[in-house]
Amino acid sequence: MKKVSFAEFGGPDVLQLIDAEEPHAGPGQVRIAVRAAGVNPVDWRVREGQILGAHPIQLPAGVGLDAAGVVDEVGEGVEGIEVGGHVFGEGSSTYAESAVLSAWARMPQGLTFEEAAGYPSVVETALRILGEVGVQSGQTLLVSGASGGVGSAVLQIARDRGITVIGTAGAANQDYLQSLGALATTYGEGWVERVRQLGHVDAALDLAGSGVIRELLELTGDPQRVISIADLAAPELGVRFSGVAGSVPDALSEAADLISRGKLHIPVEKSYPLAEAATAHIDSQAGHTRGRRVIIV
Template identity: 80%
Template structure:
């Protein structure tokens, strides 16, 4: 079979499309004929060797952890799924014609393979960090770098839970954030004050709706938001702490230095099967949709990594097999 692999750490040029032996499903696993694979920042971070000290990989190594496809092999002890089922989930070496998944769910009706491949990691991450940051219905959440895959999921899940969201993104993505229910503003000079102004708008809206503030029975007037998430790693942890008033209310998934300022870094995967099941439910109810910003062929994996590293995504990027 064909798969994308790298034999040394480095830039996108180390990625090669090679012939490889087909993997097989072990106990508790399934194998899929891959139709599409999600492109995640962790893919190129691993390729660059950023996680070798905490998550070492043996070279040569495959690429990718998210995929959608058709089940063609079921491992020992696996129930509830059969050969021929359309699924999406998480596994390893998913930029390939065949891949083994360790967590999966059936694809909701109406979802394309390209769309489905973009959900697993971003939805697990979104659900995990919303839980970890502890934001509740009626409170305000600030999301820095809100237009990408994780941001798209966070905004929609938060809206479904009755949480007001302030999102920052580039000028081209302002209408997109508003379409997902967020109070939107651009980053760049003056963004902190713009967020404060939006925080005041959000508080007024909460009072008008008879809502409660984030601390007891009163509306929070001291800070712009009750909690904040850094999804882009653009060096804004200090500002997010200032806007929430408490470093413990700030979580980053992209800035490894966040703990140095008292904020938290979230990088430990949670319950993926549970997250996939919740995602399927949200999608089926029309409460969650993450668009595909761009698709790439297997041979274009390097370009996909270049684009992913550049950021400014609206939704997801996927590799189509």
């Protein structure tokens, strides 16, 4: 089978499309014929060797956590899914023609493989950080860098929970944030005052890592009410960096419910063939994504 792999840490050029042996489902796992794989910032952070504490790997290594596809092998002890089932979930080395998933859910009706591959990690992250920051119905949440995959999920889940959201993004994404129910404003000079004009901020999330932790502290007044998933230096200012996944099966189940109820939709901004994984990483690192990037297998 074809698989994207890297033998050394580095830039996108270390990614290679290789021939590899097919993996097999172990106990509690399923194997899928991958139809699409999600592209996440964690993928290129791992490739660069940034977060080995949270994601220890041995080289050479595959790439990718998220995928959607057709189950073709069921591991020992697995119940409730059969060969031929359409699932989306998390596993390892998902930039490949075949991958093993350790957590999955049935794809909601009407969702394409391409769309489904964009949900697992971003919804798990969105649900986790909403819980960690402790924002409640009737309160206001500020989301810095709100137009990407995690931001798209946060905005819609928060709206479903009765939370008001102020989102910052580039000028081209203002209408997009408003379509997701957010009060939108641009980042750049004067953004803190523009946020204040939109309302009092009870809690804040940093999704872009653009060096705004001090401003988020100024707006909330409490480091316990700020969470970052993108600024590795956030703990130096007393702010929690959230990078360890919670219960992925629970998150996938909630994602499927939200999608089925029409409360969550994350658009695919761009898709790439397996051979162009390096380009997908370059685009992901550049930021300014509206929704998700996925690799089509």
